[in-house]
Amino acid sequence: MIRHLLKLVWHRKGANALLITEILFSFIVIFVVLTMAASLLMRWHEPLGFNYENVWILSVASPSAPGLGDLEGDDPLRPVLDRLIREAKTFPQVVDAAADDTPPYGNSTSEGVWRINGKEITLKRDSVTDSFANVMQLKVVRGRWFSPADDGFAQRAAVIDSDLARDIFGTRDPINQRLDERDPDSERVVGVVAPYRKDGEIAPTAQNMAFFRKSLTKPNGFMPHNILVRVRPGTSPDFEKTLANQLHAVEPNTAFQIRHLDRMRDKFLRTRVAPVLVLGIVSLFLIAMVALGLTGVLWQTVTRRTREIGLRRAVGASGAHVRRQILGEVALITTLALIVGSAIVMQLPLLGIFSIVQPAVFAIGIAAALATIYAITLLCGAYPSWLASTVEPAEALRYE
Numbered sequence: 331m332i333r334h335l336l337k338l339v340w341h342r343k344g345a346n347a348l349l350i351t352e353i354l355f356s357f358i359v360i361f362v363v364l365t366m367a368a369s370l371l372m373r374w375h376e377p378l379g380f381n382y383e384n385v386w387i388l389s390v391a392s393p394s395a396p397g398l399g400d401l402e403g404d405d406p407l408r409p410v411l412d413r414l415i416r417e418a419k420t421f422p423q424v425v426d427a428a429a430d431d432t433p434p435y436g437n438s439t440s441e442g443v444w445r446i447n448g449k450e451i452t453l454k455r456d457s458v459t460d461s462f463a464n465v466m467q468l469k470v471v472r473g474r475w476f477s478p479a480d481d482g483f484a485q486r487a488a489v490i491d492s493d494l495a496r497d498i499f500g501t502r503d504p505i506n507q508r509l510d511e512r513d514p515d516s517e518r519v520v521g522v523v524a525p526y527r528k529d530g531e532i533a534p535t536a537q538n539m540a541f542f543r544k545s546l547t548k549p550n551g552f553m554p555h556n557i558l559v560r561v562r563p564g565t566s567p568d569f570e571k572t573l574a575n576q577l578h579a580v581e582p583n584t585a586f587q588i589r590h591l592d593r594m595r596d597k598f599l600r601t602r603v604a605p606v607l608v609l610g611i612v613s614l615f616l617i618a619m620v621a622l623g624l625t626g627v628l629w630q631t632v633t634r635r636t637r638e639i640g641l642r643r644a645v646g647a648s649g650a651h652v653r654r655q656i657l658g659e660v661a662l663i664t665t666l667a668l669i670v671g672s673a674i675v676m677q678l679p680l681l682g683i684f685s686i687v688q689p690a691v692f693a694i695g696i697a698a699a700l701a702t703i704y705a706i707t708l709l710c711g712a713y714p715s716w717l718a719s720t721v722e723p724a725e726a727l728r729y730e
Contacts, residue, residue, distance in 0.1 A: 346663055349627060353667035356620045357703050359613045361675050364702070365695025366606050372691060376535050379491065379526035380434060380466040384425075384565070385591040387433055388557040388577070390414070390584060404549030410584055411553055412546040415459075417580045418557070421573065423565045428461035429544060431554035434528050435591065435598040446510045451497050453538035454528060457554050459546055463489075463523070465560045473505040473521035476543045480520070486550075487543045488517035491526045494538040495519075509540070517542060530595060532602050557586075617706060624660075624710040656715035657708060664707040668700060 390411065411429050418427040432438045441454045462468075463475040471492060480487040488509050495504045510516040526539040544553060561569070570588055577586070675696060 349624060349663055350667040350670075352620045352623060353664055353703060353707065354671045356613075356616055356706075357668055357671035357699055358675065359609075359616055360702050361671070361695050361699035363606070363610050363613045364698045365691060366609070368694045368698070369688070369691045370532055370603070370606065372688075373533065373535060374531045376527070376531075377524065378434075378530065379524045379539075380468055382434060382530075382591045382595055384561050384563055385465065386559045386561060386570070386573075387436075387589045387591055387594070388414070388418075388559065388586045389589065390555050390557060390586045405551065405553040407553045407555070408546060408549070410581055411459075411557065413580055414557055414577055414584070414586075415461075415546065417577055418559050418573065421569075421576075423561050423569050424573075425560040425562055426461045426464045427557055427559045428465045429459040429546070429554040430462055430556045430558050431457040431544075432528070433556050433558060433591070434466075435530055435594040436556070437598065439528065444510075446498055446512075448512070449498070451494070451538060453494055453540055455540045455542060456528070457542050457544045457552075459544050459554075462541070462558065465558045467560075468526070469524040470521050471524055472503075473519070475521050475523075476541075478547070480543055481545055481548055483518070485515075485518045487520045489521040489523060489541040489543075490519055491523050491537065491539040493525050493536045494540055495522045497538060530598060532599065558591075621706055621710050624707060625714065629714045653715040657711050660707050660711035660715075661704070664704060668703060672696065672700075 390407070415427045415429065418424050432440055439454055440456065441452070443450050443452050445451075458476075460476045460478060463470065468475070470489075472495075473489075475489060476487055485508075490498075490504065490509070498504065498509070499507060504519045504522060507519050508514075508516040509519055523539075523541075525535065525537065527533045527535065527537050528539060529537075544550060559573075574586075574588055578584075679692065
């Protein structure tokens with residue numbers, strides 16, 4: 331039967347080549363969309379490592395503050411931040427406040443490839459003050475968080491997440507180890523927190539995050555320009571104006587903007603998810619075009635093959651046999667296209683494309699794309715195959 335179907339497909343190779351090409355490109359597009367969607371869905375349900383609810387961000391822009399870059403001496407912004415944070419903590423609506431260089435969902439990050447202990451490791455870094463863990467409700471899984479006692483140590487303190495601890499130290503205990511054992515001036519690891527996904531729900535699960543301490547009581551270089559304030563649940567929106575007025579009274583020469591982290595999150599995620607939605611819409615139109623084209627070609631093929639189908643019915647083939655033949659041809663054409671398509675997508679990980687996608691997600695994307703294409707093509711062949719099964723033997727005489 332398969333040999334017979336192969337001959338039928340080969341004899342109409344001109345028309346079938348177009349169908350195979352359409353199905354091939356549809357499979358690749360659907361694979362990309364479904365793989366990205368599966369990856370986003372799996373990431374969405376992974377823990378963030380922080381709590382964004384009831385957190386406000388004060389972006390401080392002081393005229394006396396220096397530009398970007400590390401400073402050898404003191405930053406004039408340091409005492410400004412100290413006064414603002416102390417004043418914010420005096421309100422009963424405020425749980426805690428801390429300074430942060432690159433807050434979550436802020437479209438700013440410090441990232442790079444570091445050579446640590448002879449290994450090249452991609453990590454993200456952030457500069458924060460002592461209350462940051464309390465504001466963002468981080469979970470310390472080993473060691474401790476920063477404290478004022480760290481001012482007394484000559485070596486700077488660092489807190490890393492468990493992903494970075496595993497990549498750098500493996501199974502060894504990272505506490506009190508230098509972040510880079512080859513650098514005598516490297517920061518000392520004092521604690522490990524749960525995996526911290528700074529870019530939120532759609533970020534890869536392994537961010538390799540490192541936090542470096544900034545002191546508000548002694549000079550230690552460039553200071554963060556953001557103050558994170560955790561307010562109590564149910565705080566009235568009117569408190570935002572009250573807080574802004576009081577902080578402005580404390581620092582009249584300092585300009586700042588208050589933003590809500592949950593609103594920043596919504597905007598950030600909409601921007602990141604939009605390309606996937608656009609690609610999904612494009613793929614739907616492509617699928618619709620393939621479905622219409624496939625249905626039309628099969629319909630036209632059945633009409634042109636009335637004599638062949640009528641002769642088959644005359645020699646004893648039932649309507650069910652004819653339906654199975656037409657659907658078998660559709661399945662064979664689809665399989666030829668998917669063999670080529672699968673061979674192409676299997677090369678993507680080798681080329682570095684989809685390298686951030688986990689193997690399980692990659693496999694889910696391929697399986698889902700295969701099932702989708704087979705479902706669409708067989709559904710499109712259902713009506714033409716039924717139409718072919720209704721051909722009577724006498725219809726063949728019309729072509730004599």
